[in-house]
Amino acid sequence: MTAALDPQGLTEVPDNVVSLQDSGPNEVSERLLASAARLSRNAMTEIDWSLPMEPDKYGCSPEWSSLYGTDYWNEMTQEQQISLTRHEFASIMCIGIWFEMILQEMVIRDQYLGDYHSPEFQFALVEIADECRHSLMFAKASEKMVGKSYRPHPRIGRAGKHFGVLARDEVAYAGILVAEEILDVFQRGCMRDERVLPFIRTVNEIHVLEEARHMKFAREEVRESMKGISAARRHSSALLISVGAYLIVSSLVQPQAYADAGLDVSRARREAAGNEHYHSMIRSSCIHLMEFLDEMGLLTKPALRYYRKVHMI
Template sequence: MTSTLDPELTVSDAEDVSARLLDSVAALSYDPMQEVDWEAPLDPEQFGLNPEWSTLYGTDLWKEMTPEQRVTLTRHEVCSIMSTGIWFEMILQQMVLRDQYCSDSSSSDFQFALTEIADECRHSLMFAKACRTMGIKAYIPRRLSIELGRGFKTLAVSEAAYGGILVAEEVLDVMQRDWMRGENVLPLVRTTSKIHVVEESRHMTFARQQMRENMAGISTARRKSAALLIAIAARVIVSNMVNKDVYAAAGLDRDRAVREAKNNTHHHVMMRTSSQHLMAFLSDCGLLTKPAAAVYRTIHMV
């Protein structure tokens, strides 16, 4: 598969995009500590995320669960996803900061990159406070995933780094667009989702532009290598989104819940749907190679 990107992309293209993004930041940004009603009581009947996004929705086990168990499960699932978001946002911040090290601080690229890092710091604090408000402790990724993340943030550069960033942001973006509109979802989750969606849309635009710039004119070997690395990063991120311990927290048989979640065709369809725009972009970049697509299939993104 070959890239359809324009090989004549210039530095001014990226500068124009970043300048527009900085204007957007000035026009519309949020302070989560002020925008979220942290003191509002939590309605015991409201979910942590739209039930349709639960990993068990549509399974036999879901049908057996009490309404209280369903609410509890979705709250733990959303906190697990938020915890994974914090983990990857910390990786993201280090990669972006390294990418901009000793760059031209007068450029719009540099200034938006640092703005993105500031956004991510606020988002991480927002997610952490949301989980604490729901009375749920952070879910930590598996040890192997932590070490793989450590390696990725240290070694990934250029299109691979921004590709990994884009994967994490795109998947969560589709989910949160549903959560922010969910009438049966906690207002706390709806508001934090809205803030994240609005501000991450700028981050995704920046990541796409950085990828276009870095992909222009690269060798086939480098493109194929980046494609596989981005896919592996996606697998690590997605496989850690919902920690297996969320099922025990809802009073469920953990082993049975893990089996049913793994075979839940409804959730597989939701994941493929949420990944359509991302896969189209990666294909356009020449980054949806056969080996990469095989990795994405293991997590139901294609």
């Protein structure tokens, strides 16, 4: 298997993922099916979950902490910084589980009466199976690292249910892209960082590899759904996607994660809200996503307001 650097040069991605041509959902899905058959991985057998954690290893690259570079961060001991990154990444993984459950529901609903013989339908089932394994992987990793789960605020949890019901076609698949592309850049930056816990690096590596296929599939589904739609539908979809993005990004680091790391929650939230370094990291993770949404005509003025609220643009 040969490999090529991804556009940001952060890691190697198999040629059979990066070289796919945009030739329609079935053609793309057929090649993604072949890729999944050869390259799928299982964290339940690949990771030895019984191994003890090294006390001096972070949960994610320190630069990805929401408090990195703030006065609060600089006042912490290294032990406190390590604890914070572990709780933050556990929160991010748990929010990933929450959204992956919404994602699975959207894909199942979209494919409910699909052409069962088609590569598009069959890869959708592969994606659902992947997401189930990813959610289990994140749950095991969170359990091992901090021994607990994080959930979005109940109000956002209810909003997520409504989003899952309303999302169809381009809204569903662009919503998938929003969640996956942000995590993708974050995890690429952490998976080769030797300061990070080894099992977390493996979790990131598995997720990055398999989500490359999912993102390709989602982009093709968005392109297909956008063909010939009305201006009214395009504007409505753009707004729904941006609201979904706002719910996801604003929920990534739960306030309880700060409390569990032994921090003053009010101060931590205040300094994170003003942390230009973290905001810049979020924007950098969204560059390709924003370019794609713009190409599809989904960066409308009302939508941009929501993206700016969470520093995605």
